[in-house]
Amino acid sequence: MDLRTRKLFDRSLTGVSVMAVALMALALAILLAPIVARGLGAFFFRATSEFRRFNLEQFDRGDPRAVAAETRAVAAARRPVYDMLAAFEDELAELDTSRRPALRKQLREVKEGLVELLGPPPGEIAAVMLRQQYGQTRWDRARGKLAGILFAVKWDYSDPSRMGRKVLVPRRSAFAGTRLEPLFPYLERNLKAMLRPRPVFYWRFLADRSLDSHFFGGIWPEILGTVYLTLGAMLLAIPFGVIAAVYLSEFAAAGRVVSLLRVCISTLAGVPSIVFGLFGLAFFINTLHLSRSKSVLAGSATLALLILPTIIRASEEALKAVPRSYKEAALSLGASPLRMVLTVLLPAALPGILTGIIISMGRAAGETAPIIFTAAVSVGQPLKLWETLSQPTPALPWNIYNLATEHQAVDEIRHVQFGMVLTLVLLVLLLNLAAILIRARISKKMRG
Amino acid sequence: MSDAASRLRRLAAFLSKSLLLMATAMSLVAVLLIIVYIARDAIPFFKLHGLKELFASAAWFPSGTPPEFGAWAIFVGSALVTAGAVVVAVPLGVAAAIALSDILPYRLRQAVKPVIEVLAALPSVAYGFFALVIFAPLLQQRGGSLLAVAAWLVLLPLGLLLILIVSGAATRSVRPDVAPAARWILAAALAAILLRGLLALGSLLASLTVASGTNALNVSVVLGVMALPTIVSVAEDSLQAAGRELREGSYALGATRAETLFKAVMPAAGSGIIAAVILGVMRAIGETMVVWMASGNAAQVPQPWYNLLSPVRTLTATIAGDMGEADQVLGSSRYHVLFALALCLLVISLLANLGSEWILRRKQRRLGGAK
Known part of the structure; x- marks a missing residue:
């Protein structure tokens, strides 16, 4: 190869590898951007009058008089809508019989859409489910519902070689010439007056319980469940992990036993998380009967096994980083090895151990597979501390899965899903940030 | 010091040491318990149905009458998705590791470290959510053009580089006064072929319709990104461990x-x-979580087998998904077959782990021996 080709090759290697790093950063950005942007939508959004009425009636929050005044005002703005509906229903009986069935079907869809948009019409008996008692609480959702009223969805299968195409047909044309025709422009023009959107910062998304399976309210039970599971796992794993690290770094003589133990630790680290879940079910619940069925305790125990290797490895690194002179000084003063560990070694290694603990906390908080069979349920109330011994709990990771795939109205609660993902991601990233800061302080101290 | 006191002290030291050993043995106990308890619930399945059904048949109808437990398609699904992830992650990961160990300046390297840490720290359910809610619709609507753009981005630079090297090597024996001209003519001809091929490939990919965004391709890409941090950090460590002297000798x-x-x-x-x-x-x-949410969960062997655009089902997703229905029928074949699958998963991971451990340790010994 001539020199030019060699140089070209060299430069292209530089280019390719720098591009790989850039791609990695890009992947992270692509991953986080929508989660952050749409996740913030769970906290900052334009809340409608229905949101304020809901908060007053369900959570006893807000000024009753102001809400009552607002309810009267929006009811006045909505009045013509119901008048037009009533007028059209009278008219429908006199219409041409050939048009009637199609119009009746469309009318039913419009009425259903209006209930979802504005809540039940005045004078109707309150429905059982909360989502039927209130209209849209968020302005962005209300706009979506409005589109559903203004346009009917049709599928175009005229081209057999392709999949069906979605076509939006304005309903106004279907009702042309009837008394309902003016309803559509009226809705479009006056939706703001009917719902009065105002920007809010709904920080209580973190602190409210959810109502009507996450159609309303926040994610407090999930957050609490995740906190319980994580703390429980740490409580069980930290003693064993740190002791194991102390033994491996200070007391163990190199030999068969120790290398066996090390192989076991790395094996444990490599076991797939779903296998941990099955093991937790088979051992903690079906064999040991820690609890009758799923419980926070069983989930914590399973998670503890999962993070044990991480804690052991991090703690061992931290212990090994303590200068030999510390230990030798303590021993030469006549301290027993155990005393040296407790009074000199562990305090000196504490920040490093803490870093490992915090990182594994993040891991425990985010794991889903081990808690599916051992601890997680999709709907539940916030638990009291003693109930964690016997009761299952909702948890952030599991409920993200559940709401995104198994919920009956996946598209209606996207904001809740994104809010949950953002909360979980922020929780994990904050824990990691704390670990990074502690580590930076250690390396500064070591240098100083 | 009196005799009794020193004996007491030695006893205390011995006791504390054995206590420490017992706590350390926890991970040994955990590994043994996991193997025993997964195997214990897997054996009834093999007793009832034998080995052949699980591995040789692709008919997975656990709730049919009679139920059928042919997991071949599930094994293929796992393998396909993993292979896809390897194709995405290994070149990218190794290249990034090279950049981090040898190419980027110190400051930039420190700036990239947190990116890797965040990628490693993100919960798998967040990746799964991304795959299902954002990536899958995108793939379904613009899958063909996305693939075409990706093909251009990857193949064009690599192809041009290859052409330059090949044309240089092929014209080395030509007379020196005409060599540059010959080289450029050859390169231009090859580039024309490359462009023609890329255009054809691009339009072929762009014309593909993706029936469903939740498929093997989606999962492969996301799993690849998830596996990146592991590959980058371990590969970088080993590149660094090769040492400065080696590099300096080569440069010299x-x-x-x-x-x-x-x-x-x-x-x-x-x-x-x-x-x-x-x-x-x-x-x-x-x-x-990623495969459960975004792989489509169809227990079928893709047609043809390398068709990444078809939905697949993997071992992990089957265990996670079917246990919800199976744990009501505790002790049935439906329950035990999931443990059988978990046992396969466990064996694979144990073998892979021991393999990587053995490789790393052998290298350590060799490096230690060289010193």
Whole structure:
């Protein structure tokens, strides 16, 4: 190869590898951007009058008089809508019989859409489910519902070689010439007056319980469940992990036993998380009967096994980083090895151990597979501390899965899903940030 | 010090040491318990149905009458998705590791570290959510053009580089006064062929319709990104461990950086890179949430087998998904078959882990011996 080709090759290697790093950063950005942007939508959004009425009636929050005044005002703005509906229903009986069935079907869809948009019409008996008692609480959702009223969805299968195409047909044309025709422009023009959107910062998304399976309210039970599971796992794993690290770094003589133990630790680290879940079910619940069925305790125990290797490895690194002179000084003063560990070694290694603990906390908080069979349920109330011994709990990771795939109205609660993902991601990233800061302080101290 | 006191002290030291050993043995106990309890619930399945049904048949109808437990399609699904993840993650991960160990300046390297840490720290359910809610619709609507753009981005630079090298090598024996001209003519001809091929491939890919965004391709890409941090950090460690002297020796002989990396550093760090790849593969095989949410969960062998655009089902997703229905029928074949699948998963991960451990340890011994 001539020199030019060699140089070209060299430069292209530089280019390719720098591009790989850039791609990695890009992947992270692509991953986080929508989660952050749409996740913030769970906290900052334009809340409608229905949101304020809901908060007053369900959570006893807000000024009753102001809400009552607002309810009267929006009811006045909505009045013509119901008048037009009533007028059209009278008219429908006199219409041409050939048009009637199609119009009746469309009318039913419009009425259903209006209930979802504005809540039940005045004078109707309150429905059982909360989502039927209130209209849209968020302005962005209300706009979506409005589109559903203004346009009917049709599928175009005229081209057999392709999949069906979605076509939006304005309903106004279907009702042309009837008394309902003016309803559509009226809705479009006056939706703001009917719902009065105002920007809010709904920080209580973190602190409210959810109502009507996450159609309303926040994610407090999930957050609490995740906190319980994580703390429980740490409580069980930290003693064993740190002791194991102390033994491996200070007391163990190199030999068969120790290398066996090390192989076991790395094996444990490599076991797939779903296998941990099955093991937790088979051992903690079906064999040991820690609890009758799923419980926070069983989930914590399973998670503890999962993070044990991480804690052991991090703690061992931290212990090994303590200068030999510390230990030798303590021993030469006549301290027993155990005393040296407790009074000199562990305090000196504490920040490093803490870093490992915090990182594994993040891991425990985010794991889903081990808690599916051992601890997680999709709907539940916030638990009291003693109930964690016997009761299952909702948890952030599991409920993200559940709401995104198994919920009956996946598209209606996207904001809740994104809010949950953002909360979980922020929780994990904050824990990691704390670990990074502690580590930076250690390396500064070591240098100083 | 009196005799009794010193004996007491030695006893205390012995006791505390054995207590420490017992706590350390916890991980040994855990590994044994996991193997025993997974195997204990898997054996009834093999007793009832034998080995052949699970591995040789692709008919997975656990709730049919009679139920059928042919998991061949599920094994194929796991393998396909993992292979896809390897294709995405290994070149990217190794290249990034090279950049981090040899190419980027110190400051930039420190800036990239947090990116890797965040990628590693993000919960798998967040990746799964991304795959299902954002990536899958995108793939379904613009899958063809996305693939075409990706093909251009990857193949064009690589192809041009290859052409330059090939044309240089092919015209080396030509007379020196006409060699440059011959070289450029050859390069232009090859480039024309490359462009023609890329245009054809691009329009072929762009015309593909993606029936469903939740498919093997989606999962492969996301799993690849998930496996990246593992591969990058382990590979980088082993590249660094190859040492400064090795590199300086190579530079002193007049090698360029690329030649140093490929001919001196990579052979020395090769076993570490293989271990990195194994660990990345394990991460992809063992991952549950992403595949459960975004792989489509169809227990069928893709037609043809390499068709990444068809939905697949993996071992982990089957265990996670079917246990919800199976734990009401505790003790049935439906319950035990999931443990049988978990046992397969466990065996794979144990073997891979021991393999990577063995490779790393052998290298350590060799490096230790060289000193």
